[in-house]
Amino acid sequence: xxxxxxxxxxxxxxxxxxxxxxxxxxxxxxxxxxxxxxxxxxxxxxxxxxxxxxxxxxxxxxxxxxxxxxxxxxxxxxxxxxxxxxxxxxxxxxxxxxxxxxxxxxxxxxxxxxxxxxxxxxxxxxx
Amino acid sequence: xxxxxxxxxxxxxxxxxxxxxxxxxxxxxxxxxxxxxxxxxxxxxxxxxxxxxxxxxxxxxxxxxxxxxxxxxxxxxxxxxxxxxxxxxxxxxxxxxxxxxxxxxxxxxxxxxxxxxxxxxxxxxxxxxxxxxxxxxxxxxxxxxxxxxxxxxxxxxxxxxxxxxxxxxxxxxxxxxxxxxxxxxxxxxxxxxxxxxxxxxxxxxxxxxxxxxxxxxxxxxxxxxxxxxxxxxxxxxxxxxxxxxxxxxxxxxxxxxxxxxxxxxxxxxxxxxxxxxxxxxxxxxxxxxxxxxxx
Numbered sequence: 001x002x003x004x005x006x007x008x009x010x011x012x013x014x015x016x017x018x019x020x021x022x023x024x025x026x027x028x029x030x031x032x033x034x035x036x037x038x039x040x041x042x043x044x045x046x047x048x049x050x051x052x053x054x055x056x057x058x059x060x061x062x063x064x065x066x067x068x069x070x071x072x073x074x075x076x077x078x079x080x081x082x083x084x085x086x087x088x089x090x091x092x093x094x095x096x097x098x099x100x101x102x103x104x105x106x107x108x109x110x111x112x113x114x115x116x117x118x119x120x121x122x123x124x125x126x127x
Numbered sequence: 128x129x130x131x132x133x134x135x136x137x138x139x140x141x142x143x144x145x146x147x148x149x150x151x152x153x154x155x156x157x158x159x160x161x162x163x164x165x166x167x168x169x170x171x172x173x174x175x176x177x178x179x180x181x182x183x184x185x186x187x188x189x190x191x192x193x194x195x196x197x198x199x200x201x202x203x204x205x206x207x208x209x210x211x212x213x214x215x216x217x218x219x220x221x222x223x224x225x226x227x228x229x230x231x232x233x234x235x236x237x238x239x240x241x242x243x244x245x246x247x248x249x250x251x252x253x254x255x256x257x258x259x260x261x262x263x264x265x266x267x268x269x270x271x272x273x274x275x276x277x278x279x280x281x282x283x284x285x286x287x288x289x290x291x292x293x294x295x296x297x298x299x300x301x302x303x304x305x306x307x308x309x310x311x312x313x314x315x316x317x318x319x320x321x322x323x324x325x326x327x328x329x330x331x332x333x334x335x336x337x338x339x340x341x342x343x344x345x346x347x348x349x350x351x352x353x354x355x356x357x358x359x360x361x362x363x364x365x366x367x368x369x370x371x372x373x374x375x376x377x378x379x380x381x382x383x384x385x386x387x388x389x390x391x392x393x394x395x396x397x398x399x400x401x402x403x404x405x406x407x408x409x410x411x412x413x414x415x416x417x418x419x420x421x422x
Contacts, residue, residue: 115164116164117161117162117164117198118160118212118215119160120224122159122160122330122332122378123162123167123169123196124169124192124194124378124386124390124419125376126189126192126388126390127177127374127390127413
């Protein structure tokens with residue numbers, strides 16, 4: 001009984017340590033807004049980027065829209081970094097280490113809104 | 128005692144109809160009047176006929192119907208109807224349009240004659256008789272002759288302005304048009320009201336319309352002058368007239384591409400047309416039912 005309790009305690013502590021280390025390693029990059037709805041071919045909008053990582057003291061942010069743009073020498077934590085993006089498909093934002101190793105990434109989803117036109121009559125109105 | 132309980136049966140029915148018509152569930156019907164920008168094609172196979180009121184002219188059979196629609200900006204083309212809509216809002220629109228006149232269809236060679244006929248120019252020799260020529264409008268009797276020997280009536284194109292107002296599930300429209308092809312220089316106007324019902328994949332549309340046709344238009348298609356008299360018809364001078372229509376449509380959407388479609392239309396011709404010796408029936412019933420494929 002005693003041995004089982006000790007095993008449980010050990011397992012619990014190991015789990016906590018694992019979860020703790022996972023969170024400690026975790027970082028994020030997020031963009032606001034997360035979606036772009038457009039009636040045009042391309043989505044063009046201003047985006048605000050927040051990020052955080054403990055892996056590296058300075059980081060790079062790679063933005064892949066119509067071109068690939070790299071913003072380096074950024075601190076490991078940043079807020080409201082504003083850029084303008086333009087693309088006809090999803091836009092990818094990546095958080096990279098100084099050595100350009102991918103740490104985290106996120107996507108801005110693009111949705112094409114079909115323009116609705118008002119009809120003179122319903123479709124397939126025969127007479 | 129409830130409000131309904133104290134009312135007569137007629138009032139109760141009216142209450143129920145009003146409540147049904149004004150219910151919020153009907154607010155989504157707007158989508159049936161909307162189309163995607165771009166090209167939309169379709170083909171329907173089924174059976175139906177356009178009732179032809181002209182003496183000894185066959186009803187126009189309907190077996191296969193194409194649907195060619197293009198919506199680009201403020202311009203639209205739907206089969207033979209072309210429209211430009213420079214003024215529009217959430218629940219109204221004003222369009223300039225061009226479309227074929229339906230009266231010409233009754234005299235056209237059936238099937239694929241729609242586009243071929245309108246390109247030929249000229250005006251048939253059907254000018255009204257000069258005063259004192261002795262030709263007068265008959266009072267009651269119609270004398271009929273050989274319909275194949277009457278002067279040719281061409282399919283005309285009308286162009287005009289149309290205003291549409293949508294209110295809940297109702298659509299009210301008014302249009303006025305004049306002839307573009309210069310065959311009869313006629314005018315035409317119409318007032319209509321439609322009520323749309325949408326339940327899941329079912330669509331039901333009920334409508335009523337009153338059309339006004341000018342004397343020139345009526346006389347061109349339904350008048351009987353020298354050539355018709357020589358063919359054996361009694362003389363007739365067309366006057367401005369009305370057509371009264373009731374219409375019902377039912378559609379069922381199986382999926383994005385396939386749907387069942389059906390239309391039925393009852394039309395009554397006023398005496399200004401119905402008294403023509405060329406007219407055999409003043410009550411017309413046209414219908415079509417079939418399956419439609421949308422691309």
